Amino acid sequence: MRSRDEESLVDVADAPDAQQLWRLLVTATGGREQAPSVAIDTFRRLHDAGQPEPVDSALLLCTDWRWRRTSARVLTGILASGILDDEQQDQLAEDLLWPDKAQYVYPLxxxxxxxxxxxxxxxxxxxxxxxxxxxxxxxxxxxxERNVWPPLRSWAAERVLARHRATPTDVVARARELPARDGAAVVTGAVHAADELDLAQARAVVDAALRWGHKTPRKAALEQLTTWGEHDRAHALAADDPDAAIRAWGQKPSTEAATQSSLFD
Incomplete structure (x- = not known):
């Protein structure tokens, strides 16, 4: 049997079961960044046979410092596994959007x-x-308490709006409460959910994004306008944008500009 010190040195990929994975992710304080595939493969291995509490594993893996630079890829891989059902994805989104930091309760x-x-x-x-x-x-x-990286906030905002678990007003208000980069991610995610909203709500989200101080929501809003066929308006707004990259985007042909990706994609 491993001692407590030896257990703390076990790598994520070697965790024999989900509970040992959770313990490692909560208590380990040192180490190095790891490839997203380590998190994704570990999640699949520990939950692909229907083992309980996959949301716990998803939350801790996505918010771990080992993948702070690649959290979007970890989340994408976890979702693509098909292990989390709609209700579990909804729960994960709620946990990543509303708290200032994700909360995970564990035994002392x-x-x-x-x-x-x-x-x-x-x-x-x-x-x-x-x-x-x-x-x-x-x-x-x-x-x-776990840090929630901006790409996770963006997905969570898109999810809760697309599933009608919150109003655009509430999500935009949440964005205003967060630090600038996190708030920008939330509004960007809200724009990505625009086609799942009624027209008035979608317009309200896009208009809020167009006025946002960070360039990423403005860019996402301009792209949304092009998907609605409002190319002239999008290019006119881009031409007056304070950000040089957005002004350059506005000078591209409409078909090319509409396919550009945002910072949080």
């Missing part, structure tokens, strides 16, 4: 069951008395 025993309370020196400079070891119930719930 994953970190250990014995803790030493440390008391600082008093103002007089005398050393505080030695504190005893405190033994905690290993089943006590603890919460890990």
């Amino acid at each position: 025993g994953w970190l250990g069951s014995s803790f030493v309370e440390i008391e600082l020196r008093s103002r007089s400079g005398s050393r505080a008395p030695r504190q005893p070891t405190v033994h905690a119930d290993p089943k006590t719930p603890a919460t890990a």
